[in-house]
Amino acid sequence: MIGAALWAGTAVAPRAALAQAAAPKMEGVKIDGEYGPFLPTDVSRDGHRIDGLIDLLHYFMIALFVGWGIFFVYCLAKFRQRPGRKADYEMVKAKPSKYAEIVVAIFEAVLLLGFSIPIWASVKTPDPDPNPVKVRVIAEQFAWNFHYPGKDGKFGKTAPKFINTATNPAGVDPSDPVGNDDVVSGELHLPVNKSAMCEITSKDVIHSFFIPVMRVKQDAVPGMRIPVWFHPVKTGTYEVACAQLCGNNHYSMRALLFLQTESDYNAWLEKKSAPAETFDEG
Amino acid sequence: MSGHHNPSGRHHDHDHGHHQLSFLRKYVFSVDHKVIGVQYAVTALVFLFFGFSLMMLMRWQLAYPGKSLPLLGGLFPPDGVMKPEMYNSLGAMHGTIMIFLGVVPLLVGGFGNYVLPLQIGAPDMSFPKLNMMSYWAYFVGGVVMLSSFFVPGGAANSGWTSYAPLSVIAGKGQTVWLLGMVFLITSSLLGSVNFITTIVQLRAKGLTMFRLPFFVWAQFVTAFLLLLAFPPLEAAAVLQLMDRLAGTSFYMPEGLVVSGVPQAYTGGGNPLLYQHLFWFLAHPEVYVLILPGMGIVAEVIANNTRKPLWGYRAMVYSSIFLGFMSFIVWAHHMFITGMGTKISAFFAATTMIISIPSVIILTAMIISLYRGSIRFNVPMLFALAFLPMFAIGGLTGLPLGLPASDIQLHDTYYVIGHFHYVVAPGTIFAIFAGIYFWYPKVTGKRLNEALGKIHFWLSLIFMNVVFMPMFFQGLAGVSRRLYDQTVYAHGEAVQTLTRMSSWGAWMLGVAQLPFILNFVMSLVASRKTAENPWQATTLEWAAPTPPPHGNFLVPPVVHRGPYEYSVPGMKRDFFPQHLVVEG
Numbered sequence: 010m011i012g013a014a015l016w017a018g019t020a021v022a023p024r025a026a027l028a029q030a031a032a033p034k035m036e037g038v039k040i041d042g043e044y045g046p047f048l049p050t051d052v053s054r055d056g057h058r059i060d061g062l063i064d065l066l067h068y069f070m071i072a073l074f075v076g077w078g079i080f081f082v083y084c085l086a087k088f089r090q091r092p093g094r095k096a097d098y099e100m101v102k103a104k105p106s107k108y109a110e111i112v113v114a115i116f117e118a119v120l121l122l123g124f125s126i127p128i129w130a131s132v133k134t135p136d137p138d139p140n141p142v143k144v145r146v147i148a149e150q151f152a153w154n155f156h157y158p159g160k161d162g163k164f165g166k167t168a169p170k171f172i173n174t175a176t177n178p179a180g181v182d183p184s185d186p187v188g189n190d191d192v193v194s195g196e197l198h199l200p201v202n203k204s205a206m207c208e209i210t211s212k213d214v215i216h217s218f219f220i221p222v223m224r225v226k227q228d229a230v231p232g233m234r235i236p237v238w239f240h241p242v243k244t245g246t247y248e249v250a251c252a253q254l255c256g257n258n259h260y261s262m263r264a265l266l267f268l269q270t271e272s273d274y275n276a277w278l279e280k281k282s283a284p285a286e287t288f289d290e291g
Numbered sequence: 292m293s294g295h296h297n298p299s300g301r302h303h304d305h306d307h308g309h310h311q312l313s314f315l316r317k318y319v320f321s322v323d324h325k326v327i328g329v330q331y332a333v334t335a336l337v338f339l340f341f342g343f344s345l346m347m348l349m350r351w352q353l354a355y356p357g358k359s360l361p362l363l364g365g366l367f368p369p370d371g372v373m374k375p376e377m378y379n380s381l382g383a384m385h386g387t388i389m390i391f392l393g394v395v396p397l398l399v400g401g402f403g404n405y406v407l408p409l410q411i412g413a414p415d416m417s418f419p420k421l422n423m424m425s426y427w428a429y430f431v432g433g434v435v436m437l438s439s440f441f442v443p444g445g446a447a448n449s450g451w452t453s454y455a456p457l458s459v460i461a462g463k464g465q466t467v468w469l470l471g472m473v474f475l476i477t478s479s480l481l482g483s484v485n486f487i488t489t490i491v492q493l494r495a496k497g498l499t500m501f502r503l504p505f506f507v508w509a510q511f512v513t514a515f516l517l518l519l520a521f522p523p524l525e526a527a528a529v530l531q532l533m534d535r536l537a538g539t540s541f542y543m544p545e546g547l548v549v550s551g552v553p554q555a556y557t558g559g560g561n562p563l564l565y566q567h568l569f570w571f572l573a574h575p576e577v578y579v580l581i582l583p584g585m586g587i588v589a590e591v592i593a594n595n596t597r598k599p600l601w602g603y604r605a606m607v608y609s610s611i612f613l614g615f616m617s618f619i620v621w622a623h624h625m626f627i628t629g630m631g632t633k634i635s636a637f638f639a640a641t642t643m644i645i646s647i648p649s650v651i652i653l654t655a656m657i658i659s660l661y662r663g664s665i666r667f668n669v670p671m672l673f674a675l676a677f678l679p680m681f682a683i684g685g686l687t688g689l690p691l692g693l694p695a696s697d698i699q700l701h702d703t704y705y706v707i708g709h710f711h712y713v714v715a716p717g718t719i720f721a722i723f724a725g726i727y728f729w730y731p732k733v734t735g736k737r738l739n740e741a742l743g744k745i746h747f748w749l750s751l752i753f754m755n756v757v758f759m760p761m762f763f764q765g766l767a768g769v770s771r772r773l774y775d776q777t778v779y780a781h782g783e784a785v786q787t788l789t790r791m792s793s794w795g796a797w798m799l800g801v802a803q804l805p806f807i808l809n810f811v812m813s814l815v816a817s818r819k820t821a822e823n824p825w826q827a828t829t830l831e832w833a834a835p836t837p838p839p840h841g842n843f844l845v846p847p848v849v850h851r852g853p854y855e856y857s858v859p860g861m862k863r864d865f866f867p868q869h870l871v872v873e874g
Contacts, residue, residue, distance in 0.1 A: 044784035046763035048699070063696045063766075070686040077682060079656060084660035085675070088596070089667065095864060096598035096857040097662035103601070106654050113650055117643040120693060125639055128695035130632045150550065169546035169553055180548075213549040214457040215562055217627060217702060221768030221781055226698050228628045230562055231456060232544025235629035248779055252627075252702040252770045253449045256457060257375040260774040 038265060041245030042222055049221050052247065052268065054240035055131070056224030061125045077107075136238050138204035144197070146209045147179055148216035150227035150256045153196045153249055153264040154178045159190030159282045172212065183277045192281040197249055200242045200274035210234045214266060218250035220266060226252055241268045295851065320427075321420035323840055327426050328405030329733060332726075334748060335397035338433060339719075341804070342388030342454040347800050352378055354793035356775040373775040379448035380464065382772055384436070386451025387468065390580065391475045392433050394718055398583035399517070400429060402725050403510045405733065407486065409831035410504050412495025412847040412869070417488040425481035432474030439467035452573070455542030456567040459534045460549055469532045476525045479517045481803045486514035489661065495869075497849035500605070502868070504829045504853040505593075505600060508607050509586030512614040513579050519618070520575035527568035534560070541565075563628055570621035578617045579713050582610060584677070584721030585652055591674035591724045592656055593854040594827050596663030598863050600854050602655035609648035609655075616645040622796060627701045642692035649685055653678065664857070664864075669743030669827075673724035676751050677717060684712030687762065702772075704766025708758050716754040723806070724751070730813070731820040735837045739817065742809040749802030751846040756795030760788035826865050829853050833869045 048060055080197035080228030090097075145156035145164065156179040165181045165188015170284045181188040199205045209218050211288070213231040219226045227237040251262035269277065321327060352373045364371025373381075410414055416422045439446040444462030447453065458465050490511050494503070530541040533814050538555070542565045545558020593600045600606065616670075622630065622638040630638075657678060665671070687709040690696040700706065723746075731737045768781040776782030776789065823832040830849070834842045847869040855866040861873055 023837060040587060040780035042780070044767060044781040046785055046788060047766050049768050049781050059695055059699055062693065063690055063699065065695070066690045074679075074682060074686060077654075078679060081657055081660070081678065084657070085664070085665065088660060088663045088665050090597075090664045094664055096596060098598060098857045098859050100599070100601055101658065101661055103658050103661075106658055106817075110647065110650055110654065116649055117646065117689075120689070121636075121639055121643050125693040126632065126636050129635055132695070132698070133632050142430040149548070154840040169548050172548045172553075173549065174551035201579040213547055214460070215454055217770075219702075219768075219770065221699075224699050226627050226701055230557075230628060231547055232561065233563075233629065248781070250768070250770055250779055254379070254454070254457065257379060257448075258774075259772060260375065260776070261778055263778055 024113075038246060040248055042247060044118050051222060051224060052241055052243040052245065053223045053225070054242050056222075056239075058128050058131075059224045062120070062128065065124070069120075072219060073113070091184045100105075101246065132237075135206065135236070136204040136240060138240070141204040141206040141238065142199055144205060144207045145179070145234075146197075146207050146218055146229065148209070148211040148218065148251070148255075148262075149174070149178070150213055150267065151196070151251070151258040151262040152178075152195060152216075153251075153262070155180075155194045155264075157192040157194070157278065159192055159278075161187065161190055163187045165189070165191045169212070190282045192278060194281060196265045196267060198274055198277050199241055200271040201244050201268050203271070204238055204240045206236065206238045208234045208236050214255050216255045216262065219250040219252035221250065223266075228253060244268045244270060244273075308598045310510065320423060322415075322423050324404050324408050324419065324422060325733070325838060325840075325842075328401055328403075330426055331396050331404055331429070332401030334433065335393050335401055338388050339393035339397065342385050342393050343800065343803075345385045345388070346727060347796055348373070349378060349381050350793035350796045351386070352774065353776070354790040356587070357776055359419060376445060376448055378774045379450075379772070380440070380446040383447045383450050383453075383468075384440070387436060387447070387471075389714075390451065390576070391472070392429075392436065394580055394714060394722070395479070395576075396429055397488070397722055398587075398718070399479070399510065399513060399579070400426065400721075402506075402583060402587065402729070403482075403486060403513075406725075406729060407495065407507055407510050407830055408489060409732075409834055409842060410507050410829050411490060411493060411498055412830045412833070412849065413489060413493035414846075416485050416845065417492055418485050421481050421485050425478045425485065428478035428481065432471045432478060435467060435471035435474060439464045439471065442467055452569060453531065453565075455531060455534065455562050456547065458531060459542060460554075464502075465534065466535055469528045469535075472528045473525065476528070479521050482732075483514040483517035483521075486510055488519065490514075495847045495849050498830075499870075501604065502849055503850050504586075505589040505603065505606055505849060506583070506586035509582040509589075512610045513582045516575040516579050516582075516614055516617060520572040520579075523568045524572035527565055527572075530568075531571070533566065535620050563625070566625055567622070570624045571618070574621040574624065575614075575617040577713070578613055580718050581681070582613070584718040585610070585656075587721045587725040587728070588674040588677045590829070591658060591670045591728050593856065594658055594728075594825050595666045595668065595671035595674070596659055597666070597856045598659070598663045598854070598860075599663070599852070599856060600655065601659040603852075603854070604654050604854070606655050609651045613645060613648045614654075616641060616648070620645055623694075625690055626697050630694070639692060639694050642688075646685065646688070646692070653682060653685070668727075668825075669738065669740055669747060670724045670728035672744070672747045673720045673727065674756045676747070677720045677724065680712055680716035680720060680754070684709060684714075684717050687712065691727045698843065699768070700765055702770055703765035704761040704769050704771055707771050708761030711758045711761070715758065720750075720754075723747075726810075728825065729831075731824045732831055732836055734814055734819045734836075735819050736813050737820045737824060738813045739809050742805045746802065746806040746809065749805075750799065753795050753799035753802055757792050757799055758795075760785075760792045760795075764788050764792075775808050823867075826863070828855055828865050828867045830868055833867060 147154040166185040167180045179193045181191055209227045209229045211231040216229040218229055223238045223239045245268055247266040249264040249266050314519040359371030367373050442463045447468035449458040449461050452590040533539040534541055540556040540560040542562050543556035543560045620641045623642045626635055727738055764785050769784045771774050777786055822836045830847055833847050849868045857864045858866050
């Protein structure tokens, strides 16, 4: 619904008028998950590795800060200027500082080689799931379009000249039979316990595809099609956010993410790929 | 000044200041580094407060989205509610003003210009007219930037980073922004050449490189960063200008469709090219923002612990290393653009490596406190507060510098918290330390200590109220640059923190009033200070206070290192660099 309202707006309204559009609030749709001043709910199979690294880093940072802090406060209290006491001209031989620096360096090396690089490598290596759900994510000011290949598993040809923001936001070539069963939606529906293989691109400016509960973020760069994958494990309704300033209504560039059981997902896709209904508000 | 100024002839030229200069040449179009330094500092302070004020306006919309602004509602017709395009303009201009018109000109143009020639015992900068020109280029750049608010469509609103294609298809304000940047970059380039030459050529006799105060070293490295990093940004800006005005497509790929309308760009360009050029400057720029701040803090700490800096040489080597490394970390701002494992591993590794010299500098300054005799005057309070605040800023860079943890935190409030801890309670506290420390040198008057302490404690508290919540917002997943974060469930959940930040910002604004009052009142009210009120060792205090045109009555000769405090066997606890025997 939200997506459709925005698309309708995009199709007819000039940019200035768009800016006045009312903010799409969360009315009506309940978002699942726990949110607060720490990391949000994680509903992915692999996100815990990133969370683990973030936690570890913060323990390390707090330990260092407290360590430094204690010495700092000790010095301020102990060595404040008092009558009859002179500063010590001789340099202290501060071996401990050298050790501290070496420990910091080693710890950083461990964080990088032991955690960050392996996690990043696994994020960048396609999941071995032989049959992932394929989705093309097409960003535009200020909406997300999700293009599914339909039953045949093949995407129809697309080209910018076929783009019509209201009726054909993905620019699927109407003369290509492969595209007949394609589905383009303003909502992202995915089955749980199956990898989702997304290709991220943009029609206009740089956006960033961000699913906080999935620990996934990838810039959508026009002219590039960048793969990103993840593996949802828990059903529910969540949010897709835009993380890169993309214009006036950047803040409202939000889409709903429905993580469903495989049968619910298939039913949705079935309904969507019925002829003459390849695109509607989801 | 009648065309005659010859810094290299410092041995004979003692008639400085004896010329009758017109008011205009003496105070407006002056070539004296001290006048130019003051011009820079005052202009930059005004910009700093202005840039901060823009943020105080934005904080209203963030705290109370869609509510009309109290008192100042007239700024946002018709209903007093800030619109998203205005929010984005204020955001872009806040960043631009704070960095390019506030902090850098204050640190380099202000402190660098005023203090550096004095600290090296020079009568002026190497190229006084170039110096004047760099100030006026900065001034014009600032005026151009501000004028963009009055352009139809408003000021630039694509962020201070101005990423293409958004910036290329943006309104006219962006063109003005780019032109403004060209002036500011020119100013910085002229300044950096002047600083390098001055430090290399005009040091007093006996002032070897390792007798230089750390502040001069920091300025030296900074000047190289400016000189080498700004040209790519200038190129980036000019290319963007051409994409906007001349129909080129350096940053524009083919097949762009904006609001359903296919664009006429021929294509073949790449939006990421702009980011690479931009961050190639903007990462060294981060060290431009912090190194001179560290320099100021080092001076104040050495002076107020009454002992030599611990690890002076290690600090110098670290800052040189920092300078080199800062040129090969830029792409850590771009992990999320789709970077592969190898490239991201390289930039993550360089980013981890660059943290080491920062740790060394910070550690050296903390160890310098050990067995000192610490005076808690206002400059020292600010310098001391710099240390833990900068530490928070530095440490929170770790999760952002590692690509894996950056996935979740990239472009969230965590980033805003991180770099503001570096630049706001970090660099800006260093700036305050410098202002309280050198104000007597510049004016001959001392700032009021009581007002200064009020200013310090309130600033320290509210800086943290503003920026600490941002780490939690970031962890919660709130993206930066959102006009209204309550659109998202995770944003709504931490809206209280946003409000806390906003109130902190407004109170921080109020906390600057004692400073402004002090700054102006002390000029007229307070008594004349001693020639060397802090009993400091470095050469700027060897010149009369305030220094006349040409600076030194007799060209100073340097006999020792910069921080000879509490030398054993001496009556006084400081031994100035230029004295042969204890005075």
